Amino acid sequence: MKWQITKVFNFEAGHRVWKQNLTYGRGAQFTQKEGVPQNKCVNLHGHSYTLEVVLGSDTLSEQDMVMDFYHVKNALKDLIDTIDHSFIIDINDPIYQELKEVAEKYGALKIFPVDFCPTAEALAKYFYDFLKKKLQEAGLLGEVRVVKVVLWETKTSKAEYMPE
Numbered sequence: 001m002k003w004q005i006t007k008v009f010n011f012e013a014g015h016r017v018w019k020q021n022l023t024y025g026r027g028a029q030f031t032q033k034e035g036v037p038q039n040k041c042v043n044l045h046g047h048s049y050t051l052e053v054v055l056g057s058d059t060l061s062e063q064d065m066v067m068d069f070y071h072v073k074n075a076l077k078d079l080i081d082t083i084d085h086s087f088i089i090d091i092n093d094p095i096y097q098e099l100k101e102v103a104e105k106y107g108a109l110k111i112f113p114v115d116f117c118p119t120a121e122a123l124a125k126y127f128y129d130f131l132k133k134k135l136q137e138a139g140l141l142g143e144v145r146v147v148k149v150v151l152w153e154t155k156t157s158k159a160e161y162m163p164e
Protein backbone atom coordinates (compact mmCIF):
# COMPACT_ATOMS: atom_id res chain seq x y z
CA MET A 1 0.00 0.00 0.00
CA LYS A 2 1.46 3.32 -1.06
CA TRP A 3 -0.67 5.37 1.35
CA GLN A 4 -2.09 4.71 4.77
CA ILE A 5 -4.38 6.90 6.85
CA THR A 6 -5.37 6.46 10.47
CA LYS A 7 -8.49 7.66 12.26
CA VAL A 8 -8.70 7.46 16.03
CA PHE A 9 -11.87 6.96 18.07
CA ASN A 10 -12.43 7.00 21.81
CA PHE A 11 -15.23 5.30 23.67
CA GLU A 12 -16.00 4.15 27.19
CA ALA A 13 -17.32 0.64 27.78
CA GLY A 14 -17.51 -2.08 30.37
CA HIS A 15 -16.73 -5.73 29.82
CA ARG A 16 -15.65 -8.84 31.60
CA VAL A 17 -13.05 -11.29 30.35
CA TRP A 18 -14.95 -14.32 31.61
CA LYS A 19 -12.45 -16.74 30.12
CA GLN A 20 -9.50 -15.29 32.02
CA ASN A 21 -7.73 -17.92 34.11
CA LEU A 22 -4.19 -17.01 35.02
CA THR A 23 -3.44 -20.40 36.55
CA TYR A 24 -3.06 -22.28 33.28
CA GLY A 25 -2.67 -21.80 29.54
CA ARG A 26 -0.34 -19.92 27.26
CA GLY A 27 2.32 -18.08 29.29
CA ALA A 28 1.10 -19.18 32.73
CA GLN A 29 4.61 -20.44 33.54
CA PHE A 30 5.76 -16.81 33.82
CA THR A 31 3.18 -16.08 36.50
CA GLN A 32 3.31 -19.20 38.64
CA LYS A 33 6.26 -17.94 40.66
CA GLU A 34 4.06 -15.13 42.00
CA GLY A 35 1.68 -17.57 43.75
CA VAL A 36 -2.01 -17.90 42.86
CA PRO A 37 -2.94 -14.75 40.93
CA GLN A 38 -6.38 -13.16 40.96
CA ASN A 39 -8.31 -13.29 37.71
CA LYS A 40 -9.20 -9.63 38.12
CA CYS A 41 -10.51 -9.23 34.58
CA VAL A 42 -13.42 -11.63 35.19
CA ASN A 43 -14.88 -8.83 37.30
CA LEU A 44 -17.27 -6.40 35.64
CA HIS A 45 -15.00 -3.45 34.85
CA GLY A 46 -14.59 -0.71 32.29
CA HIS A 47 -12.06 0.95 30.04
CA SER A 48 -11.59 4.19 28.15
CA TYR A 49 -10.89 2.48 24.87
CA THR A 50 -8.93 4.03 22.03
CA LEU A 51 -9.55 2.56 18.61
CA GLU A 52 -7.24 3.24 15.69
CA VAL A 53 -8.35 2.20 12.22
CA VAL A 54 -5.79 2.21 9.43
CA LEU A 55 -6.96 2.36 5.81
CA GLY A 56 -4.63 1.98 2.84
CA SER A 57 -4.67 2.48 -0.88
CA ASP A 58 -2.31 2.46 -3.85
CA THR A 59 -4.26 5.27 -5.45
CA LEU A 60 -5.59 8.63 -4.35
CA SER A 61 -9.11 9.82 -5.09
CA GLU A 62 -9.83 12.82 -7.31
CA GLN A 63 -9.62 14.77 -4.03
CA ASP A 64 -6.05 13.50 -3.44
CA MET A 65 -7.12 11.41 -0.46
CA VAL A 66 -7.23 7.72 0.45
CA MET A 67 -10.63 8.66 1.83
CA ASP A 68 -11.77 11.77 3.65
CA PHE A 69 -11.27 11.32 7.42
CA TYR A 70 -14.81 12.62 7.80
CA HIS A 71 -16.17 9.63 5.86
CA VAL A 72 -14.05 7.22 7.90
CA LYS A 73 -15.54 8.73 11.04
CA ASN A 74 -19.07 8.37 9.68
CA ALA A 75 -18.55 4.77 8.59
CA LEU A 76 -18.01 3.87 12.24
CA LYS A 77 -20.14 6.54 13.93
CA ASP A 78 -23.27 4.47 14.58
CA LEU A 79 -21.27 1.56 15.95
CA ILE A 80 -19.16 3.80 18.20
CA ASP A 81 -22.29 5.58 19.48
CA THR A 82 -23.90 2.22 20.22
CA ILE A 83 -20.94 0.68 22.00
CA ASP A 84 -20.12 3.88 23.94
CA HIS A 85 -21.17 3.59 27.60
CA SER A 86 -22.35 0.03 27.01
CA PHE A 87 -21.38 -3.18 28.71
CA ILE A 88 -19.86 -5.55 26.16
CA ILE A 89 -20.85 -9.10 27.01
CA ASP A 90 -20.32 -12.47 25.39
CA ILE A 91 -23.63 -14.28 24.82
CA ASN A 92 -21.76 -17.45 25.87
CA ASP A 93 -20.79 -15.91 29.20
CA PRO A 94 -22.52 -17.84 32.05
CA ILE A 95 -23.85 -14.57 33.49
CA TYR A 96 -25.21 -13.29 30.16
CA GLN A 97 -28.88 -14.25 30.70
CA GLU A 98 -29.03 -12.74 34.18
CA LEU A 99 -27.28 -9.57 33.09
CA LYS A 100 -29.68 -9.26 30.18
CA GLU A 101 -32.62 -9.57 32.57
CA VAL A 102 -31.14 -6.88 34.83
CA ALA A 103 -30.65 -4.65 31.79
CA GLU A 104 -34.28 -5.17 30.72
CA LYS A 105 -35.65 -4.75 34.25
CA TYR A 106 -33.84 -1.56 35.25
CA GLY A 107 -33.12 0.04 31.89
CA ALA A 108 -29.92 1.49 33.29
CA LEU A 109 -27.56 -0.99 31.72
CA LYS A 110 -26.96 -0.85 28.00
CA ILE A 111 -25.60 -4.22 26.98
CA PHE A 112 -23.69 -4.81 23.79
CA PRO A 113 -23.87 -8.55 23.13
CA VAL A 114 -21.14 -10.22 21.09
CA ASP A 115 -20.46 -13.90 20.39
CA PHE A 116 -16.89 -13.95 21.65
CA CYS A 117 -15.07 -13.22 24.88
CA PRO A 118 -14.50 -9.44 24.61
CA THR A 119 -10.73 -9.34 24.83
CA ALA A 120 -8.87 -6.51 23.11
CA GLU A 121 -7.78 -8.99 20.42
CA ALA A 122 -11.31 -10.21 19.66
CA LEU A 123 -12.75 -6.69 19.74
CA ALA A 124 -10.05 -5.47 17.32
CA LYS A 125 -11.14 -8.20 14.89
CA TYR A 126 -14.78 -7.23 15.41
CA PHE A 127 -14.08 -3.61 14.39
CA TYR A 128 -11.93 -4.75 11.47
CA ASP A 129 -14.64 -7.05 10.09
CA PHE A 130 -17.28 -4.36 10.57
CA LEU A 131 -15.30 -1.74 8.65
CA LYS A 132 -14.30 -4.16 5.89
CA LYS A 133 -17.97 -5.05 5.39
CA LYS A 134 -18.86 -1.35 5.21
CA LEU A 135 -16.25 -0.79 2.50
CA GLN A 136 -17.45 -3.87 0.66
CA GLU A 137 -21.08 -2.72 0.76
CA ALA A 138 -20.01 0.66 -0.59
CA GLY A 139 -18.11 -1.02 -3.44
CA LEU A 140 -14.84 0.47 -2.26
CA LEU A 141 -12.85 -2.64 -1.37
CA GLY A 142 -11.02 -2.63 -4.72
CA GLU A 143 -9.57 0.80 -4.02
CA VAL A 144 -9.33 0.96 -0.24
CA ARG A 145 -8.25 -1.71 2.24
CA VAL A 146 -8.52 -1.95 5.97
CA VAL A 147 -4.83 -2.39 6.80
CA LYS A 148 -5.25 -2.92 10.51
CA VAL A 149 -7.21 -2.10 13.60
CA VAL A 150 -5.53 -1.28 16.88
CA LEU A 151 -7.47 -1.29 20.12
CA TRP A 152 -5.97 0.24 23.25
CA GLU A 153 -7.62 -1.16 26.36
CA THR A 154 -5.44 0.62 28.88
CA LYS A 155 -2.46 2.96 28.62
CA THR A 156 -0.19 -0.08 28.67
CA SER A 157 -2.20 -2.71 26.77
CA LYS A 158 -3.31 -2.82 23.15
CA ALA A 159 -4.15 -5.43 20.53
CA GLU A 160 -3.69 -5.17 16.77
CA TYR A 161 -5.57 -7.11 14.09
CA MET A 162 -3.98 -7.21 10.66
CA PRO A 163 -5.05 -10.43 8.90
CA GLU A 164 -3.76 -9.71 5.39
Ligand SMILES: Nc1nc2c(c(=O)[nH]1)N=C([C@H](O)[C@H](O)COP(=O)(O)OP(=O)(O)OP(=O)(O)O)CN2
Pocket (backbone or CB within 6 Å): 017, 041, 118, 119, 120, 121, 153, 154, 156, 157
Ligand atom coordinates in the same frame (compact mmCIF):
# COMPACT_ATOMS: atom_id res chain seq x y z
N1 LIG B 1 -4.05 -10.66 25.84
C1 LIG B 1 -4.98 -10.06 26.65
N2 LIG B 1 -4.79 -10.10 27.97
C2 LIG B 1 -5.68 -9.47 28.77
C3 LIG B 1 -6.78 -8.79 28.23
C4 LIG B 1 -6.96 -8.79 26.83
O1 LIG B 1 -7.91 -8.23 26.27
N3 LIG B 1 -6.04 -9.44 26.09
N4 LIG B 1 -7.61 -8.08 29.05
C5 LIG B 1 -7.39 -7.99 30.36
C6 LIG B 1 -8.24 -7.09 31.21
O2 LIG B 1 -9.37 -6.62 30.52
C7 LIG B 1 -7.48 -5.91 31.89
O3 LIG B 1 -8.35 -4.84 32.20
C8 LIG B 1 -6.31 -5.36 31.21
O4 LIG B 1 -5.24 -6.08 31.69
P1 LIG B 1 -3.84 -5.53 32.18
O5 LIG B 1 -3.07 -4.94 31.05
O6 LIG B 1 -3.19 -6.64 32.92
O7 LIG B 1 -4.27 -4.34 33.13
P2 LIG B 1 -3.45 -3.61 34.26
O8 LIG B 1 -4.11 -2.30 34.46
O9 LIG B 1 -3.32 -4.46 35.46
O10 LIG B 1 -2.03 -3.42 33.62
P3 LIG B 1 -0.73 -2.70 34.19
O11 LIG B 1 0.36 -3.68 33.93
O12 LIG B 1 -0.93 -2.41 35.63
O13 LIG B 1 -0.57 -1.45 33.38
C9 LIG B 1 -6.37 -8.81 30.99
N5 LIG B 1 -5.49 -9.47 30.10
